[in-house]
Amino acid sequence: MIQGAPIGARLEHCTFDNFEVTDLNREPFELCLRLAREGRPGVLLMGKNGVGKTHLLVATMKAFDRRLEGARGEAGRDGLVRVPSAADLLRMAAGEAEDGPRAVPTLSPEEIARGAHLEYWPLLDLVCELRLEITRGNQEVSRRCRECDLLVLDDLGAERVTDFVLEELERIVDWRYRTLQPTAVATNLKSTTEISAKYGQRALSRWSASCELVTVLGGDRRASMKPS
Numbered sequence: 001m002i003q004g005a006p007i008g009a010r011l012e013h014c015t016f017d018n019f020e021v022t023d024l025n026r027e028p029f030e031l032c033l034r035l036a037r038e039g040r041p042g043v044l045l046m047g048k049n050g051v052g053k054t055h056l057l058v059a060t061m062k063a064f065d066r067r068l069e070g071a072r073g074e075a076g077r078d079g080l081v082r083v084p085s086a087a088d089l090l091r092m093a094a095g096e097a098e099d100g101p102r103a104v105p106t107l108s109p110e111e112i113a114r115g116a117h118l119e120y121w122p123l124l125d126l127v128c129e130l131r132l133e134i135t136r137g138n139q140e141v142s143r144r145c146r147e148c149d150l151l152v153l154d155d156l157g158a159e160r161v162t163d164f165v166l167e168e169l170e171r172i173v174d175w176r177y178r179t180l181q182p183t184a185v186a187t188n189l190k191s192t193t194e195i196s197a198k199y200g201q202r203a204l205s206r207w208s209a210s211c212e213l214v215t216v217l218g219g220d221r222r223a224s225m226k227p228s
């Protein structure tokens with residue numbers, strides 16, 4: 001189950017299958033695939049506009065979520081659980097199914113038993129929501145971000161970094177670092193130096209220990225798309 005901000009119609013279609021892999025983005029692609037398959041380590045994707053960071057985050061979330069659904073089977077309206085047929089399994093093994101062998105599930109018994117919980121938050125939306133929570137006097141979103149199975153933070157760096165933002169982020173990052181829970185982050189910040197200057201060495205140190213830090217290279221794909 002993916003909670004948080006809506007992914008939105010423009011990026012709903014993003015999967016690993018429709019991500020065009022080149023020498024400029026192969027490493028981030030493979031690291032995201034590993035996160036989706038194995039549940040860790042996290043990733044921190046750096047890169048310019050339009051190079052495919054959000055596409056990779058959305059693909060990772062879907063595959064991460066689906067490996068659990070696939071392993072559990074999907075309950076139909078009648079409440080019966082449907083498992084893949086032998087023919088489907090053979091097609092998957094041969095790489096013909098939508099995700100092919102790229103999405104082979106590897107799950108702990110605990111994950112299978114309780115179901116996955118993912119949170120997707122562009123930073124601007126998250127900061128706005130966290131501020132509202134303070135005025136409402138609850139901490140629901142903050143708690144969900146600390147405790148979910150996969151936290152996905154998009155557009156890190158787009159927000160104005162205030163003491164409030166730094167404290168909230170540090171609390172979430174530190175919690176997830178201590179509990180070995182993965183986080184996937186995308187940012188336009190160009191380097192670890194820029195990240196450290198904005199969020200502090202303490203946060204960067206925790207991200208470095210729990211995430212693969214990688215730059216997505218390439219051109220701005222939006223520039224070559226027809227407006228829609």
Ligand SMILES: Nc1ncnc2c1ncn2[C@@H]1O[C@H](COP(=O)(O)OP(=O)(O)OP(=O)(O)O)[C@@H](O)[C@H]1O
Nearest residue numbers: 018019020021048049050051052053054055221222
């Ligand atoms: N390698 C790729 N293969 C197929 N589509 C791609 C690829 N890279 C990007 N796209 C498409 O290009 C568009 C822009 O990509 P995306 O939104 O992921 O960029 P971004 O790196 O997150 O940019 P920004 O930093 O501005 O948020 C999306 O529609 C996405 O599906």
Ligand SMILES: [Mg+2]
Nearest residue numbers: 053054154186
């Ligand atoms: Mg993006």
